Amino acid sequence: GENVEQHPSTLSVQEGDSAVIKCTYSDSASNYFPWYKQELGKRPQLIIDIRSNVGEKKDQRIAVTLNKTAKHFSLHITETQPEDSAVYFCAASKYGTSYGKLTFGQGTILTVHP
Amino acid sequence: EAGVVQSPRYKIIEKKQPVAFWCNPISGHNTFYWYLQNLGQGPELLIRYENEEAVDDSQLPKDRFSAERLKGVDSTLKIQPAELGDSAVYLCASSSRGAGPGELFFGEGSRLTVL
Numbered sequence: 001g002e003n004v005e006q007h008p009s010t011l012s013v014q015e016g017d018s019a020v021i022k023c024t025y026s027d028s029a030s031n032y033f034p035w036y037k038q039e040l041g042k043r044p045q046l047i048i049d050i051r052s053n054v055g056e057k058k059d060q061r062i063a064v065t066l067n068k069t070a071k072h073f074s075l076h077i078t079e080t081q082p083e084d085s086a087v088y089f090c091a092a093s094k095y096g097t098s099y100g101k102l103t104f105g106q107g108t109i110l111t112v113h114p
Numbered sequence: 115e116a117g118v119v120q121s122p123r124y125k126i127i128e129k130k131q132p133v134a135f136w137c138n139p140i141s142g143h144n145t146f147y148w149y150l151q152n153l154g155q156g157p158e159l160l161i162r163y164e165n166e167e168a169v170d171d172s173q174l175p176k177d178r179f180s181a182e183r184l185k186g187v188d189s190t191l192k193i194q195p196a197e198l199g200d201s202a203v204y205l206c207a208s209s210s211r212g213a214g215p216g217e218l219f220f221g222e223g224s225r226l227t228v229l
Contacts, residue, residue: 043205101170
C-alpha cells in the first residue's frame with residue numbers, strides 16, 4: 001500500500017518568515033495530494049490540494065509543488081502569521097477502487113512566533 | 115449547512131468495557147469514513163462506505179471493532195471489548211464523489227481514553 005513520509009515533525013518560525021513542509025510518497029499511481037490543517041482540539045480541514053497533472057498550485061499565501069518523478073510534494077507558506085500555528089498533514093490517494101482512501105503523513109507541528 | 119457531527123466528544127472507560135461512537139455526515143454526501151488518529155500521528159483509515167456498502171474495511175480490527183451505517187446516513191463505530199491501546203481520537207468524515215477526488219469533511223472527533 002501507499003506510504004507517506006512527512007518532514008519535519010516540528011517547525012518553528014518567526015512571524016513573516018516562510019515555512020516549507022515536505023512529503024514523499026511510495027505509490028507512483030497516486031495522483032491526488034491534499035494538505036490538511038488541524039488546530040489544537042479541532043477537526044482537520046483542507047487548505048489546498050494538487051492533482052498529478054499540475055506541478056504547482058497557489059492560493060494566496062500558500063502553495064503546493066509536486067515532483068512526480070521524485071515522488072515528493074511540498075507545502076509552502078509565505079509571510080507566516082501566528083494563526084498559521086497548527087499541525088499540517090499531507091496525504092496521497094489515487095482514483096479508481098481506492099478513491100477517497102487518503103494515506104496521511106505523520107504531521108508537522110508549525111509554530112509561528114509573533 | 116451543518117457540518118459533520120460526532121458524539122460523544124470525550125469518553126473514558128475501563129479496559130474490557132464496550133464503547134460506541136456516533137456520527138452524522140453532511141447531507142447528500144455518499145462516501146463516509148471512520149479514521150483513527152493516535153496522538154502525534156496522522157489519521158489512519160478504519161473503514162470506508164459508499165452509500166450503505168462498506169467498500170474498504172481492510173484496516174478494521176474485526177475481532178473487536180464493528181461499524182454500521184444506518185440507512186446510508188448515520189454511522190456507529192463500536193469497540194467491544196476495549197483495550198488500553200485503543201486510546202485515540204476517532205474521526206469520521208464524509209465526501210461527495212463527484213467527478214473525482216475531493217475534500218473530506220471531518221467531524222471534531224471522539225477522544226477515547228481506556229484505563
